[in-house]
Amino acid sequence: MLEIKNISKIYGEGPAKVVALNNVSLRVNEGDFIAIMGPSGSGKSTLLNIIGGLDYPSRGEVILDGERIDNLGENDFVDIRRGEIAYVFQEYHLLSSLTALENVMLPLTFCGAEKGEEQALEILRRVGLAGRAEHKPSQLSGGEQQRVAIARALVNSPSLILADEPTGNMDQKMGREILDLFHQLNKDGRSIIMVTHAPEIAKQAKEIIVLQDGQIVDKISQQGGEQ
Amino acid sequence: MKLYQMVVKDVIRRKKRVLYASLGVVIGVTTIVAVLTIALAAEANIYGQIEKYGANLMVMPAISDIDIGLGGLSLGTLAIGENYISEDKLPEIRRITDGKIREALGIEDEGNIATIAPKLYMNTKVNGTSVIVVGVDPQEEHKLKTWWRVSEGRYLEGPDKALVGATAAELLELNVGDTITLNGREITITGILEETGSNEDYQVFVPIETAQKAFNKEGLVSSIDVRALCSACPTADIASSINENIPGVRAVAVKQIAETEMGMMEKISKFLLALAGITLAVGCFGVVNTMMTSVHERIKDIGIMKAVGASRNQIIKIFLYEAIIIGVAGGFFGYVAGTLLAYIVGPLVFKGVAVTYVPQYFLPSLVLATFIAVIATVYPAFRASKIKVADSFRSL
Ligand SMILES: Nc1ncnc2c1ncn2[C@@H]1O[C@H](COP(=O)(O)OP(=O)(O)OP(=O)(O)O)[C@@H](O)[C@H]1O
Ligand SMILES: [Mg+2]
Numbered sequence: 001m002l003e004i005k006n007i008s009k010i011y012g013e014g015p016a017k018v019v020a021l022n023n024v025s026l027r028v029n030e031g032d033f034i035a036i037m038g039p040s041g042s043g044k045s046t047l048l049n050i051i052g053g054l055d056y057p058s059r060g061e062v063i064l065d066g067e068r069i070d071n072l073g074e075n076d077f078v079d080i081r082r083g084e085i086a087y088v089f090q091e092y093h094l095l096s097s098l099t100a101l102e103n104v105m106l107p108l109t110f111c112g113a114e115k116g117e118e119q120a121l122e123i124l125r126r127v128g129l130a131g132r133a134e135h136k137p138s139q140l141s142g143g144e145q146q147r148v149a150i151a152r153a154l155v156n157s158p159s160l161i162l163a164d165e166p167t168g169n170m171d172q173k174m175g176r177e178i179l180d181l182f183h184q185l186n187k188d189g190r191s192i193i194m195v196t197h198a199p200e201i202a203k204q205a206k207e208i209i210v211l212q213d214g215q216i217v218d219k220i221s222q223q224g225g226e227q
Numbered sequence: 228m229k230l231y232q233m234v235v236k237d238v239i240r241r242k243k244r245v246l247y248a249s250l251g252v253v254i255g256v257t258t259i260v261a262v263l264t265i266a267l268a269a270e271a272n273i274y275g276q277i278e279k280y281g282a283n284l285m286v287m288p289a290i291s292d293i294d295i296g297l298g299g300l301s302l303g304t305l306a307i308g309e310n311y312i313s314e315d316k317l318p319e320i321r322r323i324t325d326g327k328i329r330e331a332l333g334i335e336d337e338g339n340i341a342t343i344a345p346k347l348y349m350n351t352k353v354n355g356t357s358v359i360v361v362g363v364d365p366q367e368e369h370k371l372k373t374w375w376r377v378s379e380g381r382y383l384e385g386p387d388k389a390l391v392g393a394t395a396a397e398l399l400e401l402n403v404g405d406t407i408t409l410n411g412r413e414i415t416i417t418g419i420l421e422e423t424g425s426n427e428d429y430q431v432f433v434p435i436e437t438a439q440k441a442f443n444k445e446g447l448v449s450s451i452d453v454r455a456l457c458s459a460c461p462t463a464d465i466a467s468s469i470n471e472n473i474p475g476v477r478a479v480a481v482k483q484i485a486e487t488e489m490g491m492m493e494k495i496s497k498f499l500l501a502l503a504g505i506t507l508a509v510g511c512f513g514v515v516n517t518m519m520t521s522v523h524e525r526i527k528d529i530g531i532m533k534a535v536g537a538s539r540n541q542i543i544k545i546f547l548y549e550a551i552i553i554g555v556a557g558g559f560f561g562y563v564a565g566t567l568l569a570y571i572v573g574p575l576v577f578k579g580v581a582v583t584y585v586p587q588y589f590l591p592s593l594v595l596a597t598f599i600a601v602i603a604t605v606y607p608a609f610r611a612s613k614i615k616v617a618d619s620f621r622s623l
Binding site: 049053054055056074075077078081082086087089091093094095097098102105106107108109110111114115116117152156 | 228229230233236237240241527528530531532533534535536537538539541612613614615616617618620
């Protein structure tokens with residue numbers, strides 16, 4: 001469903017030049033569950049951003065369902081973001097003035113849904129935050145904010161979920177629950193790409209991709225992943 | 228949840244930030260409304276003073292003052308010509324004046340329109356003190372001197388009666404019921420005027436026939452005050468028509484005199500309007516500045532909203548709704564604050580000016596504030612919505 005070909009991303013110029021991604025190619029098929037690993041600064045977030053059309057690559061192509069999307073204008077991404085691809089940001093990126101519930105409802109609001117409260121509450125319940133629906137992000141812990149961000153990504157039933165360290169701020173138990181949720185979604189036919197630092201979490205993916213200095217240095221296929 | 232519901236909730240929660248953003252609008256509108264309200268009060272004051280002159284037009288005997296001088300040295304003036312106007316010129320003056328007014332206003336009414344008040348000034352001694360006795364047409368004079376208030380007794384109502392100015396009554400120790408002699412003629416004081424603050428306070432008013440008989444000036448008047456009761460009346464035109472058609476008289480439009488005398492006030496009023504213009508520009512600039520800043524602060528939020536599916540139109544709508552809320556609220560508070568400010572500052576700037584609130588400024592305040600807030604918000608929001616999501620996250 002999604003393919004990136006020879007992607008490079010270069011930040012800055014001259015002495016401040018950083019090659020964040022160097023000639024990276026990758027295929028994501030329907031039902032994939034990919035874990036991206038690699039040291040800090042190896043380009044994991046950059047890769048995820050480019051896959052999701054949040055950032056432009058310096059070189060290379062991003063092809064979604066047979067069509068290039070790397071050169072689309074911002075307005076052309078609207079439909080892709082309303083159901084095709086959803087992100088869970090490393091820094092959560094919740095709107096600070098809205099409650100958890102309203103943050104989760106946001107994608108529905110932009111789709112023109114008049115209601116959506118029940119739907120949003122149901123997802124919040126699934127990430128274990130039904131009791132925090134009326135709280136503002138500032139009143140939530142890092143892990144809780146992360147779960148709100150996950151709920152927000154799921155509310156539109158996207159076919160591809162891009163999650164940047166979605167369990168980074170959670171204890172093991174919570175992290176396991178979130179991972180179970182991802183497995184569930186994956187079984188329902190959704191593709192998942194997930195950045196993680198933790199090997200025990202990566203092990204549960206169907207495929208592990210290891211990045212180093214902006215290049216893919218290893219691809220490990222794990223049939224079905226460990227449960 | 229609909230988009231506007233989200234914006235309203237958001238604005239209510241971010242009260243402080245929104246209030247800060249609207250501060251520019253409030254300050255801008257406050258200054259503009261204050262300056263304009265004061266300027267309007269000052270202008271009303273100027274016209275009020277011109278109105279107090281009573282007459283729009285003065286008709287005097289055609290005396291030419293010839294300067295007698297040697298080189299640059301003035302040796303005084305010499306009056307040449309008649310000192311009085313014959314009474315039988317009055318109907319002609321009325322005909323010309325009413326005719327011109329009818330023409331100007333497009334009316335065909337047959338009755339008298341203008342007030343035409345002849346006067347006979349006489350310098351005489353009463354109880355040994357020099358005073359000016361003014362013979363007037365009681366009815367016409369009453370229409371002219373709208374500010375006259377009789378403090379004691381009654382207004383002039385018959386021959387050989389007198390109405391005395393406040394200061395004159397005091398100096399001559401005159402009371403209602405007293406009699407005075409004018410050139411040997413006995414006159415009864417029937418009324419005393421309240422103080423007016425002009426030289427009328429020093430004068431004694433008698434019916435014009437009484438003055439004419441007492442001073443042997445039958446059929447003569449010193450000057451004629453003409454008052455056309457409309458602001459659009461062509462006073463200058465009337466004056467020149469009188470000058471052309473009636474020999475021996477000179478008509479001057481008082482407004483011209485008054486306006487030169489009010490020149491200073493006029494200049495101040497103009498200055499105030501210029502100030503209002505500058506305030507408007509500065510106010511707009513301030514609004515644009517604060518609104519742009521508030522959009523800029525939310526570039527990251529714009530990125531987030533786009534990442535979860537907002538279109539550019541929706542982003543712009545969000546900021547549009549917010550700008551309308553800010554504009555209407557800012558315009559409202561600005562109008563109220565500006566009016567209050569005018570009440571406080573107005574009397575300090577212009578002594579004796581009565582400031583009144585101007586309801587006609589209310590709607591323009593709202594419209595202007597909203598318009599500027601919308602322009603200042605939507606444009607930067609439009610630009611911000613073009614930024615790639617990842618870049619908007621980096622912007623802070
Ligand atoms: N906006 C930017 N300008 C300049 N350099 C950048 C920018 N964003 C990222 N980089 C650089 O690109 C490289 C890759 O960054 P990226 O955020 O993709 O790393 P990462 O693998 O996600 O790291 P982490 O595990 O710490 O999140 C880093 O060296 C970083 O310094
Ligand atoms: Mg990262």
